[in-house]
Every structure is written in C-alpha cells, then in structure tokens.
Amino acid sequence: MKKQIGIILVLSLLMSVFAGLSETVYTAGIYEGVGEGFGGDVKLTVEIDDSKIIAIEIVEHSETAGISDAAFEELPAKIIEAQSVELDAVAGATMSSNAILEAVEKALYSAKGEEAPEKAEKELNLVSVSDIEPAPGDAAVAFVKGMENTILNYDASAAQPTREEIELMLYAAIKAPSGHNMQKYHITVITDYDVQMELALTPEVRPQKGTVLFIYCTPEGETPRSVDIGISYGYLNAMAQAFGYGTHIYTQPAFMLRDTGDFAKYGVPEGYEPNQFILVGKSDTVDATSAATNYDRKPVYSFLGE
Known part of the structure; x- marks a missing residue:
C-alpha cells in the first residue's frame, strides 16, 4: 500500500x-x-x-x-x-x-530557453537509535519479526512477482553496501518456468510457475565472499518479503552450472560466471511451517557493558 x-x-x-x-x-x-x-x-x-x-x-x-x-x-x-x-x-x-x-x-x-527547476530535497529528521521506541504494533517492527527463514517449498498456484516488484528487488540488491562499493557482480533474472527447470540441477531446487530465479554472476575467479554477494542478497530478500514472497539461496547448482562452462545461454555476461542462485516466490500455504528452515534464530549478539 x-x-x-x-x-x-x-x-x-x-x-x-x-x-x-x-x-x-x-x-x-x-x-x-x-x-x-x-x-x-x-x-x-x-x-x-x-x-x-x-x-x-x-x-x-x-x-x-x-x-x-x-x-x-x-x-x-x-x-x-x-x-x-x-x-x-x-x-x-x-x-x-x-x-x-x-x-x-x-x-x-x-x-523554451529556461532552466528546469531543481528537485526539492527532502528534509531529513535525524534521530538517534536510542530515541526510537517502537510500539508493539509498529509496522516496521512487525515486518522484521514476521520475516520468514529460508523457503524450501513454493506455492504451485501462486502468481509470479510482477515486473515492477522484480525491478524493486533488484533496486534493493544494488543499493546494498559492498567492499569499496565496487558492485563486482551482475544479476541475471529468469522468469521463464521451463528455463528455471533446466537449472534445477539439485533436488533442493524446486521452481514453480510462480517463482523467479535470480543468478548472481561474478567476475571469473572471484568468490561470493570477496564480492559481498551475501549483503546484496540480504537486501533483495528483505524487499521480496516486503511484497509477501520468500527466498532461498543455492550455491551447489550454481557451481554445477559454472563447471559445465555452458552458461552464456542463460544470460551470464562474458567474463562472468554463475556463483549463486536465488529462487523467489510465495511460500507453500499448505505447508508453510515446514517450508521454512526448521529452527529458531538465536540471539547471537550482545551489548558491551551489559
């Protein structure tokens, strides 16, 4: 909304x-x-x-x-x-x-011989983190607490994300900070179900007609860690969940495709190779509980002095 x-x-x-x-x-x-x-x-x-x-x-x-x-x-x-x-x-x-x-x-x-008016800049209201006291029903807090873990099963009857939703997921992904802000990656989007099925190289990859496959491509010889793919994926995942979709990141099938050397036909640019697959779609509504990773996230953090 x-x-x-x-x-x-x-x-x-x-x-x-x-x-x-x-x-x-x-x-x-x-x-x-x-x-x-x-x-x-x-x-x-x-x-x-x-x-x-x-x-x-x-x-x-x-x-x-x-x-x-x-x-x-x-x-x-x-x-x-x-x-x-x-x-x-x-x-x-x-x-x-x-x-x-x-x-x-x-x-x-x-x-007309005139200068175009400058865009009005938004006035920022900067506050300290310590000043923020979100109410229990705060929409942002509710969204974060309600985020799903990794999706394993996708709804076979759900509609595919729209082009505008996909575009905004990509926009979030490229906004993510990375090492030296180099953005040493390319993201190929595959919406065609049959092509997604061709790339289901392991049993865990289960596309549906309502899913979209994102291929993170990196320069030859680079690793996901050196390119900070995880940070970019986190941003993409957050935007996807804002639209009500779930995501899953796959490494093995991407490496299997890379090892074939036959990946240009899937939109991987010259000089790049597939590094990670991201499948985005609606969580299986029938099996929503087991569709997500079956363990709770642990509070792996602490505050100095407390």
Missing part, C-alpha cells in the same frame, strides 16, 4: 510540473535531457519543429534489459502522439518511465 501511495505521489508531482507544457511555444531544434532511472541516468534528445515534438531518441541508459524495454519502446511514441508528458508510467517499468518523463521535461525547458 505504501509503495502504491509513493508511486501515485511521484506521478502526481510529475504531472503538476508538466501541466501546460504542451501549450507552450518552443524554439525549433534538438534538445538534450537527462532523467534519473533505476540503473542510472537516462539520456535522450527531443526534436522540436513548429512548436511540436516530432522525435524522441534514447541516447544512453543503464536500465535492466527486459524489465525496462516496454518503457523505451512505448513511452516516447505516446509522448509524441499526445504532444504532452502528462502520461502514466508504463506498467512494470515505473522508474524507467519516470526517467524518460523527467528527461523530456528538461529538454522542453531548454526548448
């Missing part, structure tokens, strides 16, 4: 900023614009003639292939057809869509 409200607020803000731009007189020419996307900056050009948008060309972006494709294929044409940026984001590619809208907005401001 909070995610939906946030998306609505962002779109409302964009629409209020863009309102009336289509009625403005622009100087003919080609103008550049940059918007902030999921994977970095989205750079594009907007061609204006007779105060009309006649072409939009994507120059450069680092968005996730497959997830963001719909935004780049559909949104520029819709903007040209409507002669307006008062459009909804493409379903499943909200961040990429907003980046395109932002970049077009900036290009249109340039066509």
Whole structure:
C-alpha cells in the first residue's frame, strides 16, 4: 500500500510540473535531457519543429534489459502522439518511465530557453537509535519479526512477482553496501518456468510457475565472499518479503552450472560466471511451517557493558 501511495505521489508531482507544457511555444531544434532511472541516468534528445515534438531518441541508459524495454519502446511514441508528458508510467517499468518523463521535461525547458527547476530535497529528521521506541504494533517492527527463514517449498498456484516488484528487488540488491562499493557482480533474472527447470540441477531446487530465479554472476575467479554477494542478497530478500514472497539461496547448482562452462545461454555476461542462485516466490500455504528452515534464530549478539 505504501509503495502504491509513493508511486501515485511521484506521478502526481510529475504531472503538476508538466501541466501546460504542451501549450507552450518552443524554439525549433534538438534538445538534450537527462532523467534519473533505476540503473542510472537516462539520456535522450527531443526534436522540436513548429512548436511540436516530432522525435524522441534514447541516447544512453543503464536500465535492466527486459524489465525496462516496454518503457523505451512505448513511452516516447505516446509522448509524441499526445504532444504532452502528462502520461502514466508504463506498467512494470515505473522508474524507467519516470526517467524518460523527467528527461523530456528538461529538454522542453531548454526548448523554451529556461532552466528546469531543481528537485526539492527532502528534509531529513535525524534521530538517534536510542530515541526510537517502537510500539508493539509498529509496522516496521512487525515486518522484521514476521520475516520468514529460508523457503524450501513454493506455492504451485501462486502468481509470479510482477515486473515492477522484480525491478524493486533488484533496486534493493544494488543499493546494498559492498567492499569499496565496487558492485563486482551482475544479476541475471529468469522468469521463464521451463528455463528455471533446466537449472534445477539439485533436488533442493524446486521452481514453480510462480517463482523467479535470480543468478548472481561474478567476475571469473572471484568468490561470493570477496564480492559481498551475501549483503546484496540480504537486501533483495528483505524487499521480496516486503511484497509477501520468500527466498532461498543455492550455491551447489550454481557451481554445477559454472563447471559445465555452458552458461552464456542463460544470460551470464562474458567474463562472468554463475556463483549463486536465488529462487523467489510465495511460500507453500499448505505447508508453510515446514517450508521454512526448521529452527529458531538465536540471539547471537550482545551489548558491551551489559
């Protein structure tokens, strides 16, 4: 619910900023614009003639292939057809869509000979950890306490995570801190059930039609520890559970695929090799108790002086 409200607020803000731009007189020419996307900056050009948008060309972006494709294929044409940026984001590619809208907005401001307004920075309310006294029903506390352990069985009848949910899981994963913040990994996403079954190389890997397989790929010769995959996976897992999904991390089948040397067909980039599999999906509702690791988490921590 909070995610939906946030998306609505962002779109409302964009629409209020863009309102009336289509009625403005622009100087003919080609103008550049940059918007902030999921994977970095989205750079594009907007061609204006007779105060009309006649072409939009994507120059450069680092968005996730497959997830963001719909935004780049559909949104520029819709903007040209409507002669307006008062459009909804493409379903499943909200961040990429907003980046395109932002970049077009900036290009249109340039066509008017004006500077695009700066984004308002959020005012942070910084508090000490000691100041936080969460109530028993606090949503964040309830979420953390309710997080499941590793999922072993997935619901065969559950729907697969949406493209937007997958994109946000990836966004969380790449936000995770790592050694020197190098991010020496690549994550390949496999949504096709038949391909997931091809990669079920051990009996423990049990995909369903509602699961998604993430392959963490690392540079040849690197280890999961040296790349800090565990930290990234932790962030991905937290976001997945925020959407009501469970996860399981597998090492052996990833190494088995690596040892075959035949993994390029599964989207592993050149110079990389598979290192970990992450299966994401709904926990088996019939066997929810045994679906998770069958031991309680121990309080393996202490406070100095206590």
